[in-house]
Amino acid sequence: MQQTGEKLLAKPKSQAIQARRIRPTIHDVAKAAGVSIATVSRALNSPDSVRKELRERVVAAADSMDYMADSVGKALRRQRTQIISTMLPRLADPLFSAVASAIQETLEENGYLGFVQTSGFDNSNLFDRAKRLIEHGTEGLIIFGRIDDQRLLDYCRAHQLPLLSAYSYFEKSEVPTIGFDNYLATRQLVEMLHTLGHSRIAMISGSDKGNDRQQSRIRAFRDINAELGQEPVIEFTHMDFDMADGGAALRRIMENHPETTALICNRCVIAFSVMVEARRLGITVPEHLSLTGFDDIDYAALFDPSLTTVAVPSEKIGRAAAKAMIARLETGAPLGSRRFETEVILRRSVARPRTTA
Known part of the structure; x- marks a missing residue:
């Protein structure tokens, strides 16, 4: 009886293979769309290089089987992760979240992944948090405010990791700054x-x-x-x-x-x-x-x-910082500083001082 039970529970070989292969491959997408593997690759990674009709067919086939490109393998082949990290004092603050949101949106629009790490208000103590981001594949660091942590400056210089300071502008700075004075x-x-x-x-x-x-x-x-x-x-x-x-x-x-x-x-x-x-x-x-x-x-x-x-101009500063870092990683363009103007907005909380008799 035990033998019979085991036979009844056993799966056919084809089903066992199918169960092991949970994720569809690029070969599956190519077969479903009736195109070559190379065409699938171009359609998903360089869509402008493929005719619209062909591209739509490939995308439809990929979507129908929940195909996900092997981004890890691709990153290893390119020696790129396309990860840019932002360090800011805290998230529960309208100002900081506005800058971070602008950075994240710009990264996403350009095919990059953004990590966000809170670091507190003391920029002389950033190294440990920054190093964890780097160890997880960060290719560039955008840090809110001036960077006063010499360990981090030395580490990034030694490893040629691009470093950018956002929000505060300084005319003379070892690290490029994008912000206001x-x-x-x-x-x-x-x-x-x-x-x-x-x-x-x-x-x-x-x-x-x-x-x-x-x-x-x-x-x-x-x-x-x-x-x-x-x-x-x-x-x-x-x-x-x-x-x-x-x-x-x-x-x-x-x-x-x-x-x-x-x-x-x-x-x-x-x-x-x-x-x-x-x-x-x-x-x-x-x-x-x-x-x-x-x-x-x-x-x-x-x-x-x-x-x-x-x-x-928080949003403009965030977008400019993200674009500058992307250009550095994509084309090797040097990071430069950029100063934005501010404006005093006079509202009802200010008036001429009271006069005394």
Whole structure:
């Protein structure tokens, strides 16, 4: 009985072979479409080189059997993975996600795969995370902000791995930068407030450790105050909790510097929490305190009052960075720096300072 049972459970040889061969091959697609293997390869990898009717036939055959090209084998033959990785402080942030989305969309449009890795705000400590990306086949690295990790710089130079800094622009930089000048943008913002009559201006900044964006904005603010012979008033928030810390920073400024008539927040998310806390304290914006943000994320125009801020072309920066890296990998074109302009968007959160009797 046992023998009979085993015979009944046994599969015919043809079925066993079919079960083992789960994935269809390029030979199967060629046979189904009635074309050569070479034609299938051209139709799927270089579609413009094949007549439309023939290409559609091949694609239909491939789709009908869920054929997937052997991308691993192709990558090995070409010695290419077509993977470009982006490192950014965190994903749960409208600004960073806008830049990352533009990069990812551009990579996909050009047949590349994008890896995204969060790295925190301290760009002096990137190496370990970056090395993992490289070990998984990354051909080029796009990093948000200036790269202050010398280990990473040395490693990429030794292995000839293309490296690009996005969002922050520096005229003289070892690594090519595509972005805007944070220092100049902050000066524009402060000068706008001075033009409106504000002379008692304070700043709330995120942590500046390993963070070139905050460093540049703080330096611009200090420089203008030095030129005016004033002591700069700066309060700091924790970058991971600045949405909550902004209100506490406002209270410290109002307690220690009640003469303040305008407040610059180095991130829009800080300004949002400041606006909420100001309302709770009975401080009206902009009648008693003018308020600005930085980056002009989507919500800035929706708050009441709408937020004055620096508009940053995040999508353009992301697309330009991705295109530059693709050109480097495809044609060997050298990576170069590119500076984008910013604009101060004056909205209802800023007005002329109140006058006292």
